[in-house]
Amino acid sequence: MADEQLFLRSKVIVEPLVDRFVAQPHTVAPVPASMNLAFLHLRLLESYLQNPQVHVAASHNPELRGGYFINIPEDRADEVRDLVAAIKRDRADMLRFAEAIAEGQELLRTNATGFDLTPLYPQLPEELSGLVELAYDTDNQAQMRFMEPLLYKSKVYAEDRQSVQLSFETGIERPFILSTPRLPSPDVLDIDVPFRHEGLAELFRTRIRPTSLGHLRDALGLDDLQAKQLSTMLSPEPSLAPDRHIEGGGRIRYFGHACLVLQTPQGSIVTDPFISADSTAGDRYTLDDLPDFIDLVLITHGHQDHIVFETLMQLRGRVGTIVVPRSSRGNLPDPSLALMLGNQGFSVVEVDDFDEIEFPGGKVTATPFLGEHCDLDIRAKSTYWVELAGKKVFVGADSSGIAPALYRHIRNHLGTADYAFLGMECDGASLIWLYQSLITRPMTRKMSSSRKLSGSNAEQAAAIMTELGATEAYVYAMGEEDWLGHVMATTYTEDTYQIKQIEEFLTWCADRNIKAGHLFKQQEWRW
Structure with a gap:
């Protein structure tokens, strides 16, 4: 099968993850991602660990659909505890940056009263130094403007947060993406590569153009077990709709x-x-x-x-x-x-x-x-x-x-x-x-x-x-x-x-x- 020309099966889904939470703009862009991690997801995980039963029960209550509750069984609480420890250890720069933003905002609220903002720059937290500009609007309301391109080159943007999970669409609703992290599972394929990895583009191109399992294994850097899992997601036949293009009109x-x-x-x-x-x-x-x-x-x-x-x-x-x-x-x-x-x-x-x-x-x-x-x-x-x-x-x-x-x-x-x-x-x-x-x-x-x-x-x-x-x-x-x-x-x-x-x-x-x-x-x- 390593050399056979294969297509990605129709029902394969991907969930891009950042620190095990599903990727969305507030978890990817550096400034909101830092604040989301520090002031939402970490607190949510710690709340779950205090009382997993409450979170699970709330997740299954139709009246609380879309609430911030973690839908993970209590018997996997140790895995959540490990995730919390990993975030505190590996994302210390992001967590500190989020705290620095809050401190900077408070500094402006207290001291930016319409007068010169220059004296406030030395008082900003070190984490913000050179990464923000202080400015008033015409009503003398002060704010920080972030040098966002620089943040993508800083420790605040960590590509090792990123991974993907591949699995099959079951028709069963997945847990709410804003609140429940995706833990490893035998029925999903975890691939620890950043979203921009060219191997992912190679993989998803196989919906329309076949390639070999061996090529995908090399492109994604998979081990034997991962390659075996991926093989179940490939087919010798495409599933493309014959009317996906049109020959005239609109x-x-x-x-x-x-x-x-x-x-x-x-x-x-x-x-x-x-x-x-x-x-x-x-x-x-x-x-x-x-x-x-x-x-x-x-x-x-x-x-x-x-x-x-x-x-x-x-x-x-x-x-x-x-x-x-x-x-x-x-x-x-x-x-x-x-x-x-x-x-x-x-x-x-x-x-x-x-x-x-x-x-x-x-x-x-x-x-x-x-x-x-x-x-x-x-x-x-x-x-x-x-x-x-x-x-x-x-x-x-x-x-x-x-x-x-x-x-x-x-x-x-x-x-x-x-x-x-x-x-x-x-x-x-x-x-x-x-x-x-x-x-x-x-x-x-x-x-x-x-x-x-x-x-x-x-x-x-x-x-x-x-x-x-x-x-x-x-x-x-x-x-x-x-x-x-x-x-x-x-x-x-x-x-x-x-x-x-x-x-x-x-x-x-x-x-x-x-x-x-x-x-x-x-x-x-x-x-």
């Missing part, structure tokens, strides 16, 4: 959540790729349905359900460029998506509002994105306007209609959309749910709850459509697909507020003869 396919695949015979685009590997389910498009080469991957923003490392990693070697919105350069909650993905081995281009990128058979224009980030100063977010095969498509993601005039400006600049794809998670989680590790000053629950990760409600979505003048409107599923639970952890019923708002919006569209729908699992448009 096509859009909905792959679930916020993921669209837009194609012409000349080129293809994927938005926010979050794609199932379960090709036997029969009710969805999967990795098997992707075109062999993807010209552009469009990332709308940096939340864990839009930058999905387990899907992105499997596209290494078959993507031309990943397009990301430009960040604010060094702002604490707004890490550079370009730096983050570039350091994982991807070719990345940053765009600002109304920047244009051409691809074979079409053009993409970045457009503004409003709201959804709990009123934090996060600028790495973009919607997109895609022109292909004579159609114009507005990819709205979770952008809100809080200022409808914005979409009038988009229409004036780019014309009328044929299709608009919108997000309507209009009662999202509170600020603390996602950003708690970055908040270094106590915040009241009432304040946090007033600032949410929310897209448009019915009125705001209707305002977007009124201003865009689009002829068709489609609402993304809000984590409703069953293969997204380990990331989304959402639960809806027909009486849930968000669902009622979508129904109200669809009624509004029907009353105006606008073709509309609430997307779920898969759908296709052809012209």
Whole structure:
């Protein structure tokens, strides 16, 4: 079998890990990763060790779905204890850096009163020296600006944190990624290589182009046992869908959540790729349905359900460029998506509002994105306007209609959309749910709850459509697909507020003869 030409089996999944937690932007980019490790994950692990039964029971309580509880059986508590010890020993630089950030923030709160900031530099913790700039905004509010490119070259960014686990899709929901680390298991293959390792690109290219087990073993540096495990994940036959390409016109396919695949015979685009590997389910498009080469991957923003490392990693070697919105350069909650993905081995281009990128058979224009980030100063977010095969498509993601005039400006600049794809998670989680590790000053629950990760409600979505003048409107599923639970952890019923708002919006569209729908699992448009 060592020389036989083989393909990666369709149902193989990968979970990229950092210190055993599933990789997502807040665990990869150096500044939030340090704070997430120190102020969330380490404390969570220590809480679990104090009372494992409480964590396990809470993890299985449907009413607490998406809560910060560790779903690991009590009889594996010693492994969690070993993980805590390893983090404290091996990540001391990161933990100290996080503490230094908190100390620096307090220094500014106490001493930055509108006067010269120069005397504060010597008072900063040593760990921040040369890595931050102190600056006021025009209201005399001081902040630290991080020299993020330098941090990727420092001890704060440690590639030996990174590894991957390969296993088979079982259809059983995996534990919530923000809270439960992935421990070793006999039924998974652990490979201790950084995400940018070329061997991983070689492995995932075998979904479309075969290679030998011997080649993969050498490329990944596997031992005998690992090679044996990998052999079970390979097949002599590909599982690629015969209709993954088109010969004429244009096509859009909905792959679930916020993921669209837009194609012409000349080129293809994927938005926010979050794609199932379960090709036997029969009710969805999967990795098997992707075109062999993807010209552009469009990332709308940096939340864990839009930058999905387990899907992105499997596209290494078959993507031309990943397009990301430009960040604010060094702002604490707004890490550079370009730096983050570039350091994982991807070719990345940053765009600002109304920047244009051409691809074979079409053009993409970045457009503004409003709201959804709990009123934090996060600028790495973009919607997109895609022109292909004579159609114009507005990819709205979770952008809100809080200022409808914005979409009038988009229409004036780019014309009328044929299709608009919108997000309507209009009662999202509170600020603390996602950003708690970055908040270094106590915040009241009432304040946090007033600032949410929310897209448009019915009125705001209707305002977007009124201003865009689009002829068709489609609402993304809000984590409703069953293969997204380990990331989304959402639960809806027909009486849930968000669902009622979508129904109200669809009624509004029907009353105006606008073709509309609430997307779920898969759908296709052809012209």
